[in-house]
Amino acid sequence: MTTAILARAIRKRYGELDALRGVDLEMPQGEVFALLGPNGAGKTTFVEILEGFRARTSGDAEVLGVDPAHPTATWRARVGVVLQSAGFFEALTPLEIVSHFASFYPAPLDPVSVVQMVGLSDKANERCRNLSGGQKRRVDLALGIVGDPELIFLDEPTTGLDPQGRRQIWDVVQNFTELGKTVLLTTHYLDEAEQLANRVGVIIRGELVEVGTPREIGGRQQALATVTFSRTGSLADKPLPEGLAAEISDDVVSITTAEPTKVVGGLARWAEALGEPEIPELSVTRPSLEDIYLQMVAASEAEGATP
């Protein structure tokens, strides 16, 4: 596996402000990496340095073997960019713009199929000024992929899209990654990161505080599970089995435990004995990526507040 992106101690200062405080990232070819982080954490700055749009203050970077501070046309032809926001060619149609951009590349994809891929076939010949925000976002994606790049940067690709639109964009990205392409995306949507990415990194206040697979990030795998059920029907007001550390509010009982299987087994026997073979609303959950992420952000902010 060759390395697609190699970043070492990337720093960016704006006057007195440290936007990035030494970020390291190594991505092998074919990986999909999602950068998460609150607004203003430095996600876009970091990505734009790798895209060759911004100069870094210090550190080393190589993207497809080239220093992005010195982009060449040959390198640009291998890298696709979907910016977080950019002006629009209001007077042109999606098909016209995509065809126009295709003409810049040595081996572009077919513009008609690209417009179809992003789900804009029925708007292909509509002026862009008449498109909705979500439809424009699809044009953005089409422009990013029409050159058939080896590596794609996606800066918040599905912001402003409805759920159906988001799935469609995910499909396009997944089609690309199945071809062995590399993707670096930023997102606010945790489900998007979970759906698309092999690895997730969390940037907070200019630092990459955590990197891991969506399943293990933030010690998620080791985190305690929560068993909940509703103490209603014939279970109502019955005392719980011995030795359970339960929290009860109204009818809902929740038990936080490292051994959810054992707890559920105990509950099943207890309910059965009370003549209730089916425990109402029984569920076992682990913290979602979102919970873990929010904990990280909160922890980091508390730390930042008391230096």
Added chain:
Amino acid sequence: MTAAAPGMEFRPNTPGRFARMAVQRTRIELLTFFRTPELVFFTFLLPVLFVIIFSTIFSGELEGPPGAEKVEFAQYFIPGMIATGIVSAAFASLAMTVAVEQHQGLLRRLSGTPLPRSAYFAGKIGLALATSAMEVVIILALGVVVFGVKLPSEPMRWFAFVGVFFLGVATCCLLAIAYTRLIRTSQSAPAIVQPPYLVLQFISGVFLQYSDIPSGLKVVASIFPLKWMVQGYRYVFLPDWVAQDDYGGGWQIERVYLVLAIWFVVSFFGARYFFRWNRGQAD
């Protein structure tokens, strides 16, 4: 990885590729221009109004030396209208649209692709050549049909017509691209573009007889291309005695070419040096 193969063979700097990109850019610029009605309207309305107003207010003629043919005011002002029409289309409206494209991030998008900036410039020049040509045709048609303006008969004068046109348009475009470096927000674009252009119109003799302009201002005007474009077009349309009155001797058409050629070269390097794909965001 098979995807790397075509990228490796890609030669981005061949003349053939540049020509293709330049044609593509010109096509898309023209498409955008003609689909923006307000742009079309104001680009062509202004010179038309000028021709009508000037030819109506200043009806009359310039008396030459005894025996020489007289020159109608309409005939006298048409060359200035043509020159200023070119500057309006190729400099003023171009500088403003490039500034807007920069500040809206449109150019940022282009800069993320393998499009060379020279091809972007070429597209702008292509657009300006087309709009300026249409402007010139409108001005001339109006002048000839309504105000009896006479067209030149000598081939050398037609040659100057075309030569000053191409040099003037290309210079104005490149100058406009370089000039956008001074425009810090897209709202301020008209305020930064219009005043110097307006002042130059007056001191270059677009609205006045050049002989009426104070000599200090003439020195200033002589530095900039507009004066030389007006002079070139006066050579095209006016009898030689006017040059005696206006420019203190001959038309100096060789000097017109020379000054415009120098400006072209300076603007070319200026555009390359000062142009930025992206403005407005900190970087």
